[in-house]
Amino acid sequence: MTATRPIAVSLGDPAGIGPEVIAKCWAGRHELDLPAFVAIGDPRSVEAVWDGPIAVVDSPENGFERFDEGLPVIPIRSGGEITPGQPDGAGAHCAYDSLEMAVGLTREGAAAAVVTGPVSKKQLYEIGFTHPGQTEFVAERCGVSKSNVAMMLAGPSLRAVPVTTHIPLSEASEALTVDLVASRGRAALRGLIRNFGIEKPRLAVTGLNPHAGENGALGTEEIEIIGPAIDQLRDEGWDVVGPLPADTMFHDRARAKYDAALAMYHDQALIPLKALHFDEGVNITLGLPIVRTSPDHGTAFDIAGTDQAEPTAMAAALICARDAANCRKALAQAGRTGMAIGK
Ligand SMILES: NC(=O)C1=CN([C@@H]2O[C@H](COP(=O)(O)OP(=O)(O)OC[C@H]3O[C@@H](n4cnc5c(N)ncnc54)[C@H](O)[C@@H]3O)[C@@H](O)[C@H]2O)C=CC1
Ligand SMILES: NCC(=O)COP(=O)(O)O
Numbered sequence: 001m002t003a004t005r006p007i008a009v010s011l012g013d014p015a016g017i018g019p020e021v022i023a024k025c026w027a028g029r030h031e032l033d034l035p036a037f038v039a040i041g042d043p044r045s046v047e048a049v050w051d052g053p054i055a056v057v058d059s060p061e062n063g064f065e066r067f068d069e070g071l072p073v074i075p076i077r078s079g080g081e082i083t084p085g086q087p088d089g090a091g092a093h094c095a096y097d098s099l100e101m102a103v104g105l106t107r108e109g110a111a112a113a114v115v116t117g118p119v120s121k122k123q124l125y126e127i128g129f130t131h132p133g134q135t136e137f138v139a140e141r142c143g144v145s146k147s148n149v150a151m152m153l154a155g156p157s158l159r160a161v162p163v164t165t166h167i168p169l170s171e172a173s174e175a176l177t178v179d180l181v182a183s184r185g186r187a188a189l190r191g192l193i194r195n196f197g198i199e200k201p202r203l204a205v206t207g208l209n210p211h212a213g214e215n216g217a218l219g220t221e222e223i224e225i226i227g228p229a230i231d232q233l234r235d236e237g238w239d240v241v242g243p244l245p246a247d248t249m250f251h252d253r254a255r256a257k258y259d260a261a262l263a264m265y266h267d268q269a270l271i272p273l274k275a276l277h278f279d280e281g282v283n284i285t286l287g288l289p290i291v292r293t294s295p296d297h298g299t300a301f302d303i304a305g306t307d308q309a310e311p312t313a314m315a316a317a318l319i320c321a322r323d324a325a326n327c328r329k330a331l332a333q334a335g336r337t338g339m340a341i342g343k
Helices: 018-027 043-047 060-065 089-107 121-126 134-141 169-175 178-196 221-235 266-280 312-333
Strands: 007-010 037-041 054-056 071-075 114-116 150-155 158-162 202-206 239-244 260-263 282-286 292-295
Touching: 007 089, 007 312, 018 037, 018 043, 018 071, 018 312, 037 043, 037 060, 037 089, 043 054, 043 071, 060 071, 089 114, 089 121, 089 134, 114 134, 114 312, 134 282, 150 178, 150 266, 158 178, 158 266, 178 202, 178 221, 178 260, 178 282, 178 312, 202 221, 221 239, 260 266, 266 312, 282 312, 292 312
Parallel strands: 007 037, 007 114, 037 071, 054 071, 114 292, 158 260, 202 239, 202 260
Antiparallel strands: 150 158, 150 282, 282 292
């Protein structure tokens, strides 16, 4: 990461806890050893929950220069009043515009990485946001097909990637295909090399059904879809095991055997991750030309404005973004892409 390129952080929904956790990160930047960052969003959303110094800036470079003066914020004004815990349409537009600018600044190279603050999917859907989440939005802005990115939730002792993400559970089984499972698996494996520097990544793949289908007696997705996708990845030279029963894949001894778990649906991956690491979980989008991370938690409207929000997951997202950017830089300097083992 070059000296003048901070991380761009979109503040997320102005009525959520994004403004509070990023302000707390700035206040704790020395103890937490955080990289320089510039926030993007409405400065009033920070003022509503924090009485520390704010430096209104006009570019990431300017934010970097003034980082020690106050929390640097590139302003995106919300059209309405901001009341913590009470989201509205104007706030959703502000969250959307902040996200757009943070991604744009990172894509053009003015910022080293993007960290996205928590948004309310419901509020965004109501103003016409057509993507299931920020993951797919960033993928589209980067020109990457949504099936070639993967949403990884990462904590100190578990990394988990769901194949299907923000769709109703009743549709998850229908959405699984050999190609989708294989492409998410490939994105996960490449992502482990490119963002975490793991030279020979090991992937463990869950089944969908109880006991991974019990040899077809409890469901056939393992035989017809997940198994063939694993075979494809193995044929490409990747170290992949599965399909394994999901209920026995996440205890301590099991987790020691793999670098990431590929799960079939959202909660199959996110429940173990959040049970183990809610306060330090990071959401990282794999398969992008830029680095994008986010804290694992949401908008927490129930506690916004009450000074109860823990900044630790946001701090972990900043550190993960810095480390991933540095990892990619080191690979590039070695003339490598990180797209396959040894490559
Ligand atoms: N990265 C993102 O943009 C994400 C957005 N969401 C969105 O957030 C909204 C709310 O989702 P929920 O399922 O309620 O999850 P949530 O993470 O916002 O809240 C769940 C519970 O954890 C608490 N909590 C969350 N973060 C905390 C923190 N940093 N410190 C202390 N307590 C914290 C909340 O007060 C609440 O009781 C939804 O609209 C969802 O779409 C959810 C997850 C990630
Ligand atoms: N459950 C994870 C989540 O909601 C974050 O999704 P995204 O907005 O980062 O795609």
